[in-house]
Amino acid sequence: EPKDEPCSRSLQSYGIDYSDPYSLEYPRMKILCINQYMHKLKNFHQALVIKYLYHCVYYCFFLLLFSYTLLFDFQRPTNENPSIHWTEILTIILVSCMLIEEIHYFACLDNLSLAGKCISYFRNRFKIMTIVGVGLFYIGLILRFTHASTDDEFTAARVVMAIDLEIWYLRSLSFIIVVQYLGPHLVAIGKMLKDLAFFMCIIFIVMAGYGVASRSMVYYPNSDKFNQTNFSTAFDGRSIFRQIVYPVYYLMYGQFGNELSNLDAYPDAGWSISTHVLLAAHMLLVNILLINLLIAMFSKRFDQVHNDTQSIWHSQQYLFTREYFTRSPFFPPISLIYDIYHLCRITIFAIRRVIKKSADRRAKVFKIIPINKSFIKDWYEFEGASTYEYAHTEAKTSKSTSMISTKGSDLNKIEKRENINDNKDDSNNSINNVEQIRNDLAKLNQSFEESKQQIQEELAKLNQSFEEIKKYLKK
Template identity: 50%
Template structure:
């Protein structure tokens, strides 16, 4: 029986240890190589090995998905509610980019600073990815779903805020701050984007001091003051409150189904670790090597001939209750649901499955037996009705055949045609049909 806490617990412990090593490495051992400092610290080696083994495992999970097409694999892995998979891919890319910058030009201060920035951002993402382990908590799991949905709301809302920020930043600098900075990327960010962004948090005192310094006789300063007032009204009052309302709606939507959301998130995490090897990084590479050897061994021509015709074994995900009575109740429920679904297909009518309220397996089995007897009785009545309809139809066909024979004999007596009348085929009589039934 699968125990979800065993691999998950080891994975949590190894991930915490990985974050500790990575944090120590970034805080105290990330130095450029010199005569007195080795080029690489042992914690950095451990971090590289752990991340590389985790990358191999994620690649294996991506390849071993049920979908056979690459498009379906990408959709299931990234787009089907897999927020942390996207974060993990970003973390892998940042880590190896930072690693390349760290060793490519180790003595170049700019490249080394770029490597430090990339790896620091990467460490931040790995800390965020550690939140997925609290998804099994009944109280905290739904909160992660709320955060994920709010990020989606914020992503679409950011576009509107960026337009408003760019509109005020460019217009105000074109009026009152013309010629105060050069056409440079850092200068544009420092004078247009950076100060206007903090207006959302109420930090606009510096902007007002710059405008008030020129007095109220300057027309551009007055026009910029009016534009600032309109910008604060639109962004800080209208847009921010609209965003809060969207967050409140998302929160309430998840809160109304918090138990269902928690169960789904817990199932997703257990299902993920069911497919994972038992070992944790970096020792998970042992499982990968073992699986690779098994795959190569099975692909050998001699083994393929020997395994031809054998029943293949597959790892199946099924929840088995520790209590036998509970397991029997689950089996009865599955049988009942299957029976109801089969009935809905036969009658071509949507049928709502009503789960028996009692947990007594004998009562559930009795309900299933009664339902099946009712179905058999209804089916027997339908077959009897169909037989009666067929008998009546054949009797009518026999009468029509007799009438046609009489008409042809009458036409033959008056010699309406030189050709002889065509012979009529003998039909099965109702007496024969009754004897057969």
């Protein structure tokens, strides 16, 4: 709006008001210079891109701090050093801030029921990784203080923390959602994981069959013939995994270990010859058939996602905007105060809504809310016109594409059938196609005539209007 005209607020401040110039042009403070600076600073830090950059920098710092702590300062408490290092304390604070932030995001979801909020929240795989990462972190923290009397017991806490760090590193893939050419690949990875789960069921059946059959012929009845000190035929989970599952699994990557050397040590034994044949069939089935099947499944999934890149990118843009709309514009631990304040406000008004049936009218809503309700009707009309125009364009494009493809296929069929004169069926089809083309040409000629007649009528109207204009000018 021009500077000399009064500006009024058009959008509610508790909704999406990025496009409303009122907050920048007419701030509340009376001192104008401070006013403009404070409002520009506020809008700058509340911008989604700035929130994203702050969160990205903070998350990188958290990963580096957690990695340093686990590598150099994660030690068992002793009498000489009973306390934990300050880097570990800072890591605990950062993880707790992320937990409060996720609770705030969960409470601000658009769903009204708890079940709806859970469905919307856990639909995002990175949110599941966040919950798992926070849970493993606190489990490792508990083990770090309750099972730390010896180094062997302290290993449990270190293993849990190491797995947790791996999950936090994988969660950092969520930051590439803003990149248009990389974001849709996350969807492709998610769909490939479903294909991989199906493949793992097949590969487990094949590997279990070969593992049990080969070990029942070679190692378990002939354990005294091989100089392997770590081989055990005991019936327990660790021995079964060590002797059956692990060696057969690594065969998929071409690592035979002592598999062939043990069989070649007894080349004339019946069990050795049978196991050689079984191993050859197993390698043919797994390394050639199943691996190529997996590659083909991945290629199909990638092509599906690549063809739908634009719609996937728009969906990811919405998820990015929705998530950072409620995020704090501050770094931890200052963001902890922001999140706790909003959580307390949500809790208080939730209790008041149950008692007095009154809700928080100033709560942040992910929606553009106009002050003048007449704007809503204009927006609906604009959306309806835009939707109609888009649907009309898409229908026109698809119709022209189908007509071009149909005509091209018909011409190819005619060219092929002209070379075969002895086949009666082909000749009949060619005659039918010619008749169809004649009918199409007749229809096209008729449409040309109608268009020509319409143009002549329009020209006649224009000439008539020109004559009226000339008469009016002469008067």
